[in-house]
Structures are given as C-alpha cells and as structure tokens.
Amino acid sequence: MSRVDRSFFLADAVTVAGLLPGMDLVIGTGKKTGKYMITETEAYLGDDDRACHASRGRTPRTEPMYMPGGHLYIYFVYGMHWMLNVVTGPQDFPQAVLIRGVSQHSGPGRLTRGLGIDGSFNCEDLVSSGRIWIEETGCRPEVISGPRVGIDYAGEPWISKPWRFMIRNQKGTK
DNA sequence: AGCAAGATCGGT
DNA sequence: CCGATCTTGCTG
Secondary structure (H helix, E strand, C coil): CEECCHHHHCCCHHHHHHHCECEEEEEECCCCEEEEEEEEEEEEECCCCCCCHHHHCCCCCCHHHHCCCCEEEEEEECCCEEEEEEECCCCCCCEEEEEEEECCEECHHHHHHHHCCCHHHCCCECCCCCCEEEEECCCCCCEEEECCCCCHHHCCCHHHCCCEEEECCCCCCC
16 A cells, blocks of 8 residues: 555554554565565663663664664574664664564565565665565554563563564464 | 574484 | 573672
8 A cells, every 4th residue: 555654663562562563564576476464563672671782781783772663673683594674763762673573474584585685675665676676555453462572681660562464363363 | 702692493 | 490692881
C-alpha cells in the first residue's frame, strides 16, 4: 500500500515495535524481491535498557542506533546470524526494534537468511532506500506482548518488560 | 594480545 | 541441553 515515512520511525521503540506487526517489509534486491508481513518484533530502548547494546556505551558497532529513526542497525551474532533492527526515535537517542519474524520466516536469524539481508544493509535508510522499505497495509491484526527473548543477562526490571510484540495466532505465539 | 559471551538455531 | 562459529568489547 503506502510506504511508511520518517515521522513513523521517530516515535519511541516500544511504540514502533507495537505498530509494525501487520505491516509489510518490502525487499527488492537483485536476488530477492517480495513483500513479507511482519509478525513479531522486540523493542530495545536506549542506554538505560540493560538489554540494549547501547547500554554499554557508544561503540563502532552500535553507531547506527544513534542515527535518526528509519535507518537499519544490522549486526552479526553467534558467529552465524545477521540481526535486522529498525532504528527509532530522534538522532542521538539510541533505540531500535528487532524484527524477529515475518510471514513464512520465523526467527530473527532465519528471516535475514531467507530474505538475503546481511551486513551490507547496515545503516540503510528505510525512508529513501531503493531496495528495502516498509509499507502500511491497512490490516490491523490483534497484537499481543510478552517479555523479550534471550536477554536473561540484563536482569530486572528489563528482563520482565513486555517489549516483545506479535500477531496473535501466529507461529511463536504461546 | 587474549578471552568470554552473545537480541540464534538445529540436532541430541 | 549442547555445539557451531566469529565478532565485539573488555581486560591486562
């Protein structure tokens, strides 16, 4: 439908993470072209959030999170998986939304593999990019929330924040 | 320079 | 539950 503009991404990560499920992630590289409905997300909110990479300070890796909302923060973990994150909020307020699932692809590592997303997408701007963006779909699925996955090290209260969002009745829903 | 841990996944 | 696999960031 219509491409999402900058203002949408300037909201905080929790707000954006709650609105993304149901929207389409559109990718148009030479190899992969298609629309995938976003099914699951997680918010990482600023330097206070101990689960957010930015909580350990501004480093070369986390630099993209300090860009204005709408850019991508891509990083490599566990020696094999690329993680796709959408930066949110104004410049210099490090926040991002991890895309954990899209239609036909469950899991943050599997979806980047499936869509051909790698480090070359780091810092890409969803508002102006010619190969990746997000579209409003008009559909308003019911979104449920729960605690984030794989961040036990962050401790309380971060471990209990209900900042994981997903479409009800989707794979991964409990 | 060395090392421990990681926003994961798939197989035991 | 455990190993694969390698980048990052911290320690010394």
